[in-house]
Amino acid sequence: MTMDEIKALIDAMAASDLAEMEVAKDGWTLRLAREARSAAEATPPAAPAVSAPEKPERQSPAPIPSPAPAAASEVRAPLAGLAYLAPSAEAPPFVTVGQAVEAGALLCTVEAMKTFHEVRSARAGVIAAVLVASGDEVEGGQPLFRFG
Structure with a gap:
């Protein structure tokens, strides 16, 4: 490490x-x-x-909840990494502008150190803006989505 x-x-x-x-x-x-x-x-x-561990265990990482945003209308990156708005390059995005989402809806993933962390909505609402592009480097706390 x-x-x-x-x-x-x-x-x-x-x-x-x-x-x-x-x-x-x-x-x-x-x-x-x-x-x-x-x-x-x-x-x-x-x-x-x-x-030094006795033997490292392979576990699936738990989703990291989005930290409490400064503005309740924003969803922020939980950590620094690469943001992905879809499960693959060929797949449609998890969410789009104008889409209504429920609390807990998967909005994107952030890859850090070859581990994908799910970013989920903390509340229900309508996506007003997607503030990053798929593959963009993001910083922890950076706004990713804005609710309308």
Whole structure:
């Protein structure tokens, strides 16, 4: 696991509301955890702890929920990576402008370190704007969609 990969995971956790994350790769396990804090506190996430595992397990990653947006009408990237608006180049996009979606609807995926993270709608609404193109590099917290 390279320092860039570790930094990307730290950024991903900082941009999300996850309390704990564990990733195994190349015989190493990285476990990130943040202490519970009140909304008034502004402390950074806990420092990463890196240890050699007995045997890494292959697991499907859980979908990362989109962090609470600054504006309730936006859906933001949960972490830095490449945004994909469709399951494949030939397939239609997950959602289009003007489409009504329910809470929990799959809007796009963000690929980070060869892992695809689902970005789902936190609420029902109508997609007013798609703010990225498929294959665009996005930063954690960057707006991806806007509801009308």
